[in-house]
Amino acid sequence: MTDRIYIRPIGLASAPQVEEGRAVRLAGGMVYASRFAVILRRDGEVAERWLCDVESVAEVLGRLPDCVAAEAEDQWSNLGLVHPPLECGQRTVRLDQPQVMGILNVTPDSFSDGGAFLDNPEAGRAHASAMLEAGAAIIDIGGESTRPGAPATWEGDEKDRVLPAVEYCSAMGAAISVDTRRAGVLEAALEAGAHIANDVSALRHDPRSVEIAARAGCPVILMHAPGKGDDLHADADYDNVVFDVFDWLAARRDEAVSNGISRSKIVLDPGIGFGKSLAENLALLNALPLFHALGQPILLGGSRKRMIGALSNEAEVGDRLGGSLAVAIAGMNAGVQLLRVHDVFETVQARNVWRGMRDAALTDFSELPEG
Incomplete structure (x- = not known):
């Protein structure tokens, strides 16, 4: 039992x-x-x-x-645990309010903006600069599409895509996360100026990744995905998706700590859209406050995901801003610390208004009884 x-x-x-x-x-x-x-x-x-x-x-x-x-x-x-900030080179990302992570895809086949910045470093540089100016706390650079059915990427190709983007974002002074599950890419990216390992396989895909992250002492984002091999969306079988994902993330957290990664460096991501049905994604979104019981900062990545289209008459990827903001605000209301998004300007604006309301609430005593 x-x-x-x-x-x-x-x-x-x-x-x-x-x-x-x-x-x-x-x-x-x-x-x-x-x-x-x-x-x-x-x-x-x-x-x-x-x-x-x-x-x-x-x-x-x-x-x-x-x-x-x-x-x-x-x-x-x-x-009630207060999390220390993420130290990213010369930049410090505080976790006492929601922070926005801007997505920079340098892939030919990303579901959202594949190809737009792959062979056009000037466009990528301009996009990264615009996200930073709009208020992104972190730029997340990815060189492999992880959409359902996407082919695996050769490590050499992924390096060729990611490293130039890391270098030009580093030159801007950005806090940089690298979205990769390959140890060689992670190691090269950290050497080129990246600060955070964002691994959609939670350090399972490449056994060297945990060693590299532990040695570098960098923050690590561990995301839930049911697949064990190249297909992260495979093998999804949940008794209760909320509790199963919670238990899985707890196990990955403990495994990372046992391999030398400081617990204060670990961020957890419930993996919205990865091997989960619409109903399962919605259950996770509604249960986000539970994940604070794991004792780690939480990242939410729901921007432009397929579930938004499913809930809005199959809206195309480019027409999912409203739904993406709804997901982001749900995350803010649940106390999520990091929001990984495509639409940085709009999300930062929503966050700033949300924060203004929260700040005002702290000095609003209308709910107190008189006398």
Whole structure:
């Protein structure tokens, strides 16, 4: 018999005084949680579910089976954990508000903008510059399409695509992540000026990647994808997609730590669109606050994804801005720290308005009782 525990925030607020101070500041950000579901899963099925608030959570945790008690205490502590900033060379990316990661694809076949910047470094440089000017905290450079059915890319070709982009983004002083699952590409990109390893295979595809990341001491983004080989979308089989992805990310986090990567350097990504149905993607988006219980910053990558088209009369990729912003705002409301997007200007504007509302909420005492 296998028991697992999950603490999911279900009552969120814009400011602590709305709940008269009885709220947890999620992950040191701008979202507060006052009510929680404590869920016991036994052999893959939900066995018990308790609802509680900040004042009654200790009583609920105290009645849990011994086999999950320590994990429950860790998760409760993790929900309020303040994350240190990401150090990216001369740039520091703070995680106390949502930050925008701008996508720079240097591929011939990306689902969104494949080919636009591959053989045109001036266009790529201009696009990266525009994203930085618009407020992108990080530029994410990828040289391989990971859309369903995309062919695998030879490592040499990926290097030829990625390294020039890393070099011109580095010359701009950008914080750079490299979106690759190949150790040789990661190593070369870090040497060329990249700062973050963004691995869609969560360091499973190439066994040398974890060694390189640990040696470099760089931040690492571990994304959930069910596929073990070249096809990251294969082998999807979930009992409960939310809990299965949570458990999978916890295991990858622990594996990375056991291989020498500092836990303070690990960011987790639930992998929206990778081996998941529309219903499964929506379930993950609705459950995003749960993932703070893992104790790591969270990255959300839903920009222009297929699910947006599925929910909007099969809108083409270029017509998914509204849906992309809806996903980004859902992430902000859930306390997500990093938003990986194509449309940087619009997302930063949405974030700034969202932050203005949150800042105002902190000084709005209209919810307090008189006297």
